[in-house]
Amino acid sequence: PSFDKVVPPSFLELGVAELVAIYSELCELGSPPPVIDADDLQRDPEAVLSGLCEDLGIPFQPQMLKWKAGPRDFDGIWAPWWYESVHTSTGFSKSRRYPMTFPFAFYDLLEQSLPFYNMLKRQVRRTTGSLLPPPPDPPLPVPENKKILVWVGDELLPRDSARVSVFDSVVQGGDAVWEGLRIxxxxxxxxxxxxxxxxxxxxxxxxxxxxxxxxxxxAIFKTLNANGMFNNAHIRLTLTRGKK
Structure with missing residues (x-):
């Protein structure tokens, strides 16, 4: 929404795909860059900046947390359009407790951009202190199943991408039928x-x-072949009523 105050947003203008491309290229070169989340930065700026400085090999300075209000000579020609709130600030403001109402005219743009954002979100640097890391994944009964392909809808997906909609009847009311098959x-x-x-x-x-x-x-045979499961394997075949 804030982007729209200056420029009509488009997928190209947002640049999230380019950010992912840059991140991936640096990873291939053996130098994955640190990624920080703006919400984390606002919630605990000292912890996030200290961690960022550590990753970059530079000393953290308390002066990073406060600054004088007003423009800077190096702001550039876009400052009048982009930096109005920055010029009136003297430090990091607290993040909103509740998000702004989303402008649903940009719903398609959100769907297009979100996968790229989530790719970077998974790389966010976690710090100690008030920023709690995500809980660890529970151990799998069959460790080999950590890397499998799952048939969802009409396609095979990696385990972590295999999801059904929150609007699916099986999520909303357990409305599904299933069979357990052995190979x-x-x-x-x-x-x-x-x-x-x-x-x-x-x-x-x-x-x-x-x-x-x-x-x-x-679908069953494609899934078995893709996973190389030809003996002593178990399938949970589930059909739902579909999205509500």
Whole structure:
């Protein structure tokens, strides 16, 4: 929203794809740059700046937390448009407790930009103190499943990207049917019987737009082949009513 006060926003103008490209290139060169989050900086500027200085190999100075109000000679020609609030500030302001109302005219732009933002968000430097790190992932019963491909909707996705919508019926009300299948010696044990029972369940639950038997079998076989699972493997086949 603040960007729109100066320039009509576009994906190109926001530059998030270029930031990801720069970050990736530096990582390939063996020098991943530190990434900080503006909300973290406002919440605890001393901790974030101290950590940033440590990463950059420069000393932290308390003067970094305060400054005199007013413009600077090195602000550049865009200062009158971009730096109005900076020129009136003398330090880091607290972040908003509640976000601003989102201008939904930019909803498509948000969807386009968010994956790039999240890629950088995952690289944010975590500091000690008031900034708590995310909780660790729980241990997996089968560690080998940490890197698997999962069929969601109509595509295979890496484990961490395999998600269903919060508006899906299975999330909203546990509205789904499922079957557990076993694979032995390259074959799915009693596949046809499992599919018969699955389709009986969809009829009992009055599901509509149910994929065909051939489509489901194709998805199963593609998933097994992609993961190299041909023996002593287990599949959880789940169908939901879809998004509400």
């Amino acid at each position: 032995y010696d390259g074959k799915v044990f009693k596949l046809e019987e499992h599919l018969d029972r699955l389709f009986d369940s969809t009829k009992a639950m009055a599901f509509s737009n149910v994929p065909s038997r051939d489509w489901i079998k194709d």
